[in-house]
Structure formats: C-alpha cells, structure tokens
Amino acid sequence: MLKVSLNxxxxxxxxxxxxxxxxxxxxxxxxxxxxxxxPLIIGKAAAIPMMIETHAGxxxxxxxxxxxxxxxHGVMDQNELYGVMRAVxxxx
Numbered sequence: 001m002l003k004v005s006l007n008x009x010x011x012x013x014x015x016x017x018x019x020x021x022x023x024x025x026x027x028x029x030x031x032x033x034x035x036x037x038x039p040l041i042i043g044k045a046a047a048i049p050m051m052i053e054t055h056a057g058x059x060x061x062x063x064x065x066x067x068x069x070x071x072x073h074g075v076m077d078q079n080e081l082y083g084v085m086r087a088v089x090x091x092x
Contacts, residue, residue, distance in 0.1 A: 062076070068084060068087065068088035071084035071087070071088075
C-alpha cells in the first residue's frame with residue numbers, strides 16, 4: 001500500500017506500508033501539534049485486518065539449506081518467503 005508521508009523537511013513523499021484498522025482515520029500531526037490534512041492512502045487494506053501491527057516491514061536475512069532451499073534467493077517479499085516455507089512443509 002502506498003501512503004503519502006512527510007519526510008524530514010516536511011515535504012510529501014510516497015511510503016509503502018500496510019493499513020490496519022487502528023491506523024485508519026488517524027491524522028498526521030507536525031511538531032507544533034497542528035493537525036494537517038489526512039494522509040492519502042493509495043491501494044487496498046491488508047489481506048487480514050488486525051487491531052495491532054504484526055511486523056515493521058524491515059528487511060531480514062533468510063538462509064536455507066536442504067529440500068526447497070532453491071526457493072530462497074535474492075530480495076523477497078514476506079509473503080513469498082511464507083509461500084516457500086509452506087510449500088516445503090506440505091510437500092517434504
């Protein structure tokens with residue numbers, strides 16, 4: 001999901017993130033506590049809506065060895081990594 005955020009010099013910039021019910025309708029506030037317009041959200045909500053965040057969306061290292069290890073390579077999305085792990089456990 002893309003969201004327009006403010007960078008360090010208070011200019012709008014697109015940011016990729018997932019939307020949760022707790023985030024919907026929350027307004028960004030600047031350092032002077034002055035409300036600004038609501039953030040522009042482009043895209044759909046998360047596939048499984050939850051009341052809390054489930055991950056920070058940061059990069060993590062994944063290493064694999066053995067059957068199905070060829071599915072782990074390069075830069076991958078979290079859902080791709082889950083799919084590889086699920087395929088290996090269902091088809092050992």
